[in-house]
Amino acid sequence: MARFRTWVGIALAGALSVSLAGCSSTGGKRAEDARKAAAAQGRAAVNTPRWTFAMITHSGDGDTFWDIVQSGAEQAAVKDNINFLYSHDDEAQQQAQLVDAAVDKKVDGIIVTLAKPDALKAAVARAEKAGIPVITVNSGSEESESFGALTHIGQDETIAGQAVGEELNKRGRKNALCILHEQGNVGHEQRCDGVAKTFHGKVEKLYVNGTNMPDVQSAIGAKLQADKSVDSVVTLGAPYADTAVKAKADAGSKAEVDTFDLNAKVAAELKDGTLGFAVDQQPYLQGYQAVDLLWLYKYNGDVLGGGQPVLTGPQIITKDRAAALAEYTERGTR
Numbered sequence: 001m002a003r004f005r006t007w008v009g010i011a012l013a014g015a016l017s018v019s020l021a022g023c024s025s026t027g028g029k030r031a032e033d034a035r036k037a038a039a040a041q042g043r044a045a046v047n048t049p050r051w052t053f054a055m056i057t058h059s060g061d062g063d064t065f066w067d068i069v070q071s072g073a074e075q076a077a078v079k080d081n082i083n084f085l086y087s088h089d090d091e092a093q094q095q096a097q098l099v100d101a102a103v104d105k106k107v108d109g110i111i112v113t114l115a116k117p118d119a120l121k122a123a124v125a126r127a128e129k130a131g132i133p134v135i136t137v138n139s140g141s142e143e144s145e146s147f148g149a150l151t152h153i154g155q156d157e158t159i160a161g162q163a164v165g166e167e168l169n170k171r172g173r174k175n176a177l178c179i180l181h182e183q184g185n186v187g188h189e190q191r192c193d194g195v196a197k198t199f200h201g202k203v204e205k206l207y208v209n210g211t212n213m214p215d216v217q218s219a220i221g222a223k224l225q226a227d228k229s230v231d232s233v234v235t236l237g238a239p240y241a242d243t244a245v246k247a248k249a250d251a252g253s254k255a256e257v258d259t260f261d262l263n264a265k266v267a268a269e270l271k272d273g274t275l276g277f278a279v280d281q282q283p284y285l286q287g288y289q290a291v292d293l294l295w296l297y298k299y300n301g302d303v304l305g306g307g308q309p310v311l312t313g314p315q316i317i318t319k320d321r322a323a324a325l326a327e328y329t330e331r332g333t334r
Helices: 029-040 065-079 092-104 117-129 159-168 186-198 213-226 238-251 264-271 283-300 319-330
Strands: 052-057 084-088 111-114 132-135 152-154 175-180 202-207 234-236 256-260 277-280 315-318
Touching: 052 065, 052 092, 052 283, 065 084, 065 238, 065 283, 084 092, 092 111, 092 117, 111 117, 111 283, 117 132, 132 283, 152 283, 159 186, 159 234, 159 256, 159 277, 175 186, 186 202, 202 213, 202 283, 213 238, 213 256, 234 238, 238 264, 264 277, 264 315, 264 319, 315 319
Parallel strands: 052 084, 052 111, 111 132, 132 152, 175 202, 175 234, 234 256, 256 277
Antiparallel strands: 277 315
């Protein structure tokens, strides 16, 4: 069965049009309706041509992180008079086909994630050959330049992992379990490897099926029951943090749960002490900057980064800072 895909187009100056039929990839109808309302009421801040930009990500269904990325991109699109198309697939070959579809559509710019870069290389090269500027976002910082992208926007996953290792050291942790919810995602491997590089204790990787939360909970719980020495569980995405908390309770474990990425649930659990800390890579900024930089390139030939990634993280968020971010997480921008 073909996986769910969606193209979302924003119409400006008081009207909303959809390029390809679909609904929100994540987050539910309320979040989608809110985004559409904001976009429809927005007004372009420029009078440049109405270019069409396509964003193609490796998101699966139900990941709130990508709602935030998409929201930032859509907001920038309103400002920049851009017709914005969004599609996603967590299968790399299917994602590559979506890039090919954007090239065939002759869009004016492409934003793409490179979680599994080898599978995307040919599709990105085809876009370059067609004269379509490409910006990579979120994952693929090491491959971005060699693939011919203008720049990469996101956090360096190794550096982010190292920041986690250092934070665990400060907290006196000795045995960490790093949960990888998407096998083959190079960024996830880099995160866990980064943790191991700076953490003075032991780091063990646990691979789980991220598309099945009951299985994720069961796998983490089983590991915590089997090894009572685990004193820290590090999840690589906000939706998995609460699942790890439940697994911890099931196992009767005293391990601290920490996570990469931020959403409203994570902010609340940081505030009440359920979670130890989170690593924020500012997904709203990733989406917003990607669209804005493509517009700047089309309008003025501007490129940021000087051949290096434009970093949006990492930023360690702890209990004392969570309350200040609550307003932003509730509105879906952090």
